[in-house]
Amino acid sequence: MGGRGKRVATIGLMFIGAVAGAGFASGQEIWQFFGRHGPAGRWGLLLVVLSFWVVGVRxxxxxxxxxxxxxxxxxxxxxxxxxxVLEGAWLAFLAGQMALVAVGAGWTLGDLTGWPRVWGAGLTMLLTVATVLGGAGRVLRVNNLLTPLLMALMLAVAGLHRPHGVPAPGAAGGWWHSAGLYAAYNGLMGLVVLIALGPQLRARPERLAAAGLGALGLGALALAVWAVVATLPQPGQLPMVEAARRIGPGWGRAYALGLWVALFTTGVGEGFALVSRFGRRAAWSLLLAVGLAGWGFRELLVTLYPIMSVLAVLFLLPLIRHPRQIPSL
Structure with a gap:
């Protein structure tokens, strides 16, 4: 792969790693926003893929x-x-996102090792800080290593999953509303990371390709997860881990570890955006999320999404304007 192709793949994978995190790989997000709509949820996923591509390019x-x-x-x-004021609002969004990372990591590592949830959350946030402090080079290398492994694991579990019946009809209508909320929230996650990485790609064809790679990758993963969670009898806190366990104990443990990887790459992406704006010292503030490790993952997800999705609109609106050079503030 040449230098141009490598840059495109690196940024595309960073887009995937930033979004396919806390609730995505667990299946909880896909269930809450698309799985409960039954087959109609797939139309919502298509809308989200198109939204991600547009947001990524812009x-x-x-x-x-x-x-x-x-x-x-x-x-x-x-x-x-x-x-x-808006930067303060973004910091509030970031705090909510890092809370999801810490809570999810606490649940996941606790399930794997029997540790108290605060230990798993603390270890994850320390590794996140160490990675972010290594600069853009370390962040991109870590993401390039871990995100393809996560993608392969998610697709493997989806391929080996034996559905318990067909997807239920689901809630009538409303899939477009769910898709809008989901695209807004996760679009902001990708937005802040891609803005920080924007100087890495100077040519428009590279930006189109990188955003397209990220959007298509996220769409393929989301559809695979939907095919699993929409056919589970009663999805719990971590539906994809439950599905992996049905395949075999080893798959359950492997997917739980993969879920931790998803949480970690999201934390790294958001932490990189924070440090890009406020400097290296800001990385240590990420450790504050450990204090929320005792919260329920599903409850936190359901609480944060509506609030943060409204906030996200304020950051996505500027994308409609043609970019121009802004003088130093």
Whole structure:
């Protein structure tokens, strides 16, 4: 693979790693937003893939124009006095996302090892900080190593899963609303990471390809997870882990470890965006998420999504404007 192809693949995998995290790989997100709609949920997934591609391309373009700075990106659309307020809102979003990472890691490593949940959360956040402090090079290398392994594991479990019947008809209508909420929340996750990585891709064809790779990869994974969770009798906290255990004990343990990888790559992506904006010292603030390790994963997910999806719209609106160079603030 040449230098251009390697850059495209690296950014595309970073997009996947940033989004396919806390609730995605567990199956809980896909169940809550698409699985409960039955077969109609697949239309929602198609809408999400298209949304991710558009958001990805525009985020990379704006990231190039704003030199990877979130504040400059916002200043191109909102009055200057709004920028600090919106950055504060993004920090609140980041806190919620890192809480999901910590809670999910606590559940996952606790299930694998028998550790108290706070131990699993603490170890995960320490590794996240160590990776982020290594700079963009370390972040991209770690993601390039772990994300393909996670993708292979998710597709393998989906392929080996034996459905318990066909997907139920599900809730009538409403799939478009679920798709909108899901695309907004996860679009913001990808947005902040891709803005930070925007300067890495200078040519428009590279940005189109990287965003397309990320969107298609996420769509394929989401459809595979949907095919599993939509046919489970009663999805619990971690539906994909439950499905893997039905295949065999070894698969259950392997998928639980894969779920931890998904949580970790999401934490690394969001942590990288934080450090890109506020400097290396900000990485240590990620450890605060350990204090939420005792929360229920599903309950936290259901609580945060509606709030954060509304907030996400304020960050996605600037994508409609053509990117331009923003002077230093």
């Amino acid at each position: 985020a990379l373009e704006h990231g190039q124009a704003s030199q990877g700075r979130l504040d400059r990106f916002l200043a191109g659309f909102y009055p200057p006095r709004w920028v600090p």
